[in-house]
Amino acid sequence: MAKVRNRRRVKLGLLGSGTVGEAVQDFVFGELKGKSGADLALEIVKIYTRQPKQKKWYATHPSLFTTRAEEVIDHPEADIIVEALGFQRQRQLHTFKNYILRAFKKGKCVVTSDKAVLARFGKEIWTAAEKYGRELRFEACVGGGIPIIRSLTESFATEEPESIYGIVNGTCNYVLSEMKRSGKSYQAALREAQERGYAETNPKADTTGLDAEAKLILLTVVAFGLHMESGVIWREGIEEIQAIDFLYADRKGRCTIKHLAVANSDGAALACFVSPVLVPHDHFLATIDGPTNAIFFKGKRSGGEEADEREKRDWNYVFVGPGAGGGPTAVALLGDVCELARRGGGRGPSPRGLRARDHFSPQSVDQIAGCFYVRFIVKDRPGIVGDICQTFGKARINISEIWQLSHSEEELRELAKSYRLAGKPGRILPFVITLERATVGQIKNALKIIGRKDYVLVDPVWFPIWRN
C-alpha cells in the first residue's frame, strides 16, 4: 500500500454497483472524498457491474467500470476486494463464492456485505482464507451499520457466550411495527414498506425469514463457533401474521409481536430459530420500531452464571442502529477496509469467532422448548375449545390461558377476506390459546391432529412467547 503525503493509500477493487456498491463509490468519489480519517486515503481502481452506463459515477469515471469481474479481482493495484453483490438465484451464489476464492488465490483480502454467500459457502470460504493466509471481513453482513461482528470477536474475546438474539431484519420489523401502530393488514403494511424503500419488489427473502436466517448463521459462527447449514435452523417468516394477532397480543398479553433471530445455549446444545415472537411491552425489543435493528448479547462471565456472586446480574449488552441502507452498510464495509489496511493488509487468519469450533452442537428443531402462542380460526359452534384443549392435554401440553376477544363485524370481515373464507363473517371464531413450556415437536404433533378436525378453517398460527 503506497503512502500519499503521509496518508497511506488503500486501493480497492469493487464487485457490485447496486445500493451498497454505489454508496461505497459516493464515499470515495463524492463530497466525503478524502475525509476517511487522517491516516488512510481510499481509492477505487476498478468496479464490476453488468450495466456500467446506467451507473451514477460512470459519467465521471468511465474507465473504472468493467463488465468482467476478473478485471477487478486480478487488478494488480487492487489491495483489497470489496464484494457487494446481490443474488437473485441460488446458483449465482456459486459464482460469487468463486470470485472470493479467486481473490484469495491472487493474494488479496476480501471485505463483503454478502451474507447469503457466507451463510451458504462460509466453510469453504474460511478454509480458503486460511489456506492462502488472507483475511475475510464481514461486519456489513449483519446489522448493516451496527458494529456487532467486531464487538463479538474483539471486545468479548474472553467472554463465554450464553445467548445472542434480536431484530436483524429491518423489513420485517418495519412491517410488524406498522401493523401494530395502525392496525394495517400484512399486505397493506408490506406495500407501504415497498413504497418507502424498506422492502424489495420481491420481498420473499426478508418476509420468509431467509435473510434473518443467514444473519443468525453468521452470528452463531462468530459467537459460538458453530457453523450451521442453511435449512437446519427452525425458520418462520411473518407472512401469516394478521392484524388480529396484534389485538390479542396487546389486549390480552400486554405484548407486541417482533420477528427475532435467536441463538440460546445451555452449555452444549444451541437452540436457534428465526420466528415471530410475542414480546412483552416492557422488553426493550418491543420499543424498537421501523427498519432499526437491535441485537442482544448475553455472556456468562459478565453478570451471568459464572460471574462473581456480587456481580451476578441479568446483564445484557445491546447493539442498536440502522440495520440496512447504502450509507450505513458502506460505512461498515469501509471500516473493515481501514482495519485491514491499518494492520498491513491482513496477513493473519480471518476472525472466525470467539469459540473454538465444534464446541457446540445445534439442538434439533423438535427439541426446542418454550411457551407458545397459538391462534385458531374455527367454525363458530359449541365444544370446539374443549376439544382442542383435550388434544393438547393428550399430547402432555399444559394450557396456560385461553384468550377470546369480542370482535367487531369489520374485524371479522377483514379476517375472512384475508383468508378468502366464504360465508358470513359472523360464523368464524378466532381465539388464542397460550401454552406452557413444551417442545416444538410436541406442538407440531398436537396441531397435526387438530388441523384434521372439520371445524378448523385456517391452519393455526403459532410462535414462541418471550421468556427471560
Ligand SMILES: NC(=O)c1ccc[n+]([C@@H]2O[C@H](COP(=O)([O-])OP(=O)(O)OC[C@H]3O[C@@H](n4cnc5c(N)ncnc54)[C@H](OP(=O)(O)O)[C@@H]3O)[C@@H](O)[C@H]2O)c1
Ligand atoms: N442494501 C442494504 O441495505 C444491504 C445491507 C447489508 C447487506 N447488504 C448486502 O449487500 C449486497 C448488495 O446489496 P445491494 O442492496 O447493493 O443490492 P442491489 O442494489 O440489488 O445490487 C446488487 C449488485 O449485485 C449485482 N448483481 C446482481 N446479480 C448479479 C449476477 N447474477 N451477476 C453479477 N452481478 C450481479 C448487481 O449488478 P448490476 O450492477 O449489473 O445490476 C448490483 O451491482 C447483498 O448481498 C445484500 O444482501 C445490503
